[in-house]
Amino acid sequence: MASSSAGIVTGLVTAALVTIGVLAHQASVNAPADLGPARATASPAPGAVKAPRDRRHPEALPAGSGTGERVVYSVDDDRVWLVGPGNKVRRTFEVTPSTVDPVPGAYTVTSRSNRVTGSDGVPVEHVVRFASAQGVAVGFSAAVDGSTAKPDPDRRTGGIRESRADGDAMWEFATIGRPVVVVR
Incomplete structure (x- = not known):
């Protein structure tokens, strides 16, 4: 018994x-936005739509991308915004996407590396990782040689490439724990 x-x-x-x-x-x-960033789910929310954009000003911060200091990344527009206090865009720039896109949602910077070899074999610097998708770490980086060539579509890579100047700005801004919001 x-x-x-x-x-x-x-x-x-x-x-x-x-x-x-x-x-x-x-x-x-x-979680409500005022309680901090939520972790993104493994798949997009049913009926998820692309955040509305001001097509006359493609550099304008996407509506619905959150509030507060954060990095915003649009997988459809291949653009990043570094958003400072007061929801003011400090810098925006185009990027070369990886072959693996993170699911739209809220993330945080989880790790950083000053210099490593990227998953495509290219030496990179200022790597800022924030997600994992399809078993691949996803993050921003700049090729040491300054190249931003499109990755081989037959290889799964998670490196979102920036220019070296944009990579320097990302490195300074996106420290561990910084929110990263991914939108369509």
Whole structure:
């Protein structure tokens, strides 16, 4: 009987922990913006639409890209915005996308490397990683030789390439924990 009671208690504890985990995940994904950035889910939200843009001013910050200091990356427009205090764009620039796109959502900078070899074999500097997609680390980087060639479409790469000057600006701005918002 004691063995049977222990099994029931273990089952109840396990069920409670699973329920708490599911609720915690839902809360983190659906947290209001004023509680900090949420982690993006593994797939886009049903019915997700591209953030509206001011087509006369392609450098304008996308509507619905959040508030506060953050990096905004548009996977459709291949553009980045570094947004400072007061929702003011400090810098915007075009990038060369990787072959693997992160899912639109809210992330944070998780790691940085001053100089490494990119997944495409190119020496890069000022690597700022913020996501993982299809088993590949995704982040911003600048090729040491200054090139921004499009990656081989047959290779899965996560390096979003910037010019060296833009890479320097990203490196200074996007420290560990900085929010990164990915929009269509």
